[in-house]
Amino acid sequence: MRTLIAGVGALGGTIATRAIAAGIPIWLATRSAESARALRSTGMKVSGAGGSASVASVEAATMEEYEKADKFDLIVLATKAHDALDVAPFLARLLSADGTLLPIQNGCVSQLLYDRFGDKVVVGGLSNLGATMVEPGVYEQKNVGYLLIGELAGGLTDRVARILQALKGGIEVKATPNFSSAVWAKLLLNCSVTTIGAVSGQTMRHYIATSAGMEVFRNTYDEALRIALAAGVRPERMIVEPTPPGWDGARSSLGTNYAAWVEKIIVTYGDLKPSMLQDFERRRRTEVDFINGYVAQLGKKIGMSAPLNAAIAETVHLIEQGHIQPGSVRLEELARGCASMSEEFNGGSHFVKYRD
Secondary structure (H helix, E strand, C coil), X not given: CCEEEECCCXXXXXXXXXXXXXXXXXXXXXXXXXXXXXHHHHCEEEEECCCCEEECCCEEEECHHHCCCCCEEEEEECCCHHHHXXXXXXXXXXXXXXXXXXXXXXXXXXXXXXXXXXXXCECEEEECCCEEEEECCEEEECCCCXXXXXXXXXXXXXXXXXXXXXXXXXXXXXECCCHHHHHHHHHHHHHHHHHHHHHHCCCHHHHCCCHHHHHHHHHHHHHHHHHHHHCCCCCCCCCCCCCCCCCCXXXXXXXXXXXXXXXXXXXXXXXXXXXXXXXHHCCCCXXXXXXXXXXXXXXXXXXXXXXXXXXXXHHHHHHHCCCCCCCHHHHHHHHHHHHCCCCCCCCCCCCCCCCC
């Protein structure tokens, strides 16, 4: 299966390095000709969880340079979410007649591309791999995660089986017959673990140890779960059961069982530096509109408010714009907002009072 990986940041680069090192023929698409030349010159290497792997030479070029090349049977779309939506139409033209586009971004990207191109082109993907790009071509894998793929219409197909076989030997790839539910299982954690860590400038293990951190985590997760259930989604188990202990249909309740449930999440994500925090540090646009922002918009669409997720998205945008900085004060602001929440609240513009 002739395979192109579009995007060689932390996730795409880690996947590509392990796949090529395992003998899987992979082509790489980069943003610029300079990036492609650098990768061809230096090769790629990854260390950390899963062991070390390196490749001395790679096939790398800009996306545009592949327009006149042979078509691809599989394109793994590993760019940032907003870039994925922009480049997907061009990449679709690089596919063979029966080729597949496999987006692996957080949030709703697979669904948006499925709605645009249909089930003949798109297979959904998501990742629970934690990785950082030390420098271009050099990556550190932070956990032993995997790619999860599946048909957005549900079920297991021969196409999914062929993709599993094509990527076998690199990173672990699993299939699910219930991909949409799996997306929400990951989205619930992205909304809470990833974004809260980013706005606080801390790992989950650090922020969850504070009363404000626990309060914001619980309320963010609960709010997102309420929206999912109201929209008719039943998230499937990923790291933990998606419904927390003590769930009464609207809220979870603190206690020994809840603490044990949170601890299972910490084991996997507790020491990972949030990718969104890395975006802040590199002054890159984040994916919050596809995560907390998506939850807030979906809530509005079905007639439910999601003020905390809306406020978190607003906080992220203010950090992106340089108006405020990440830090524990952001948790305190959001926690005060949690305390003032009511069923009648609708919107988010006055949910949080920010301090410089």
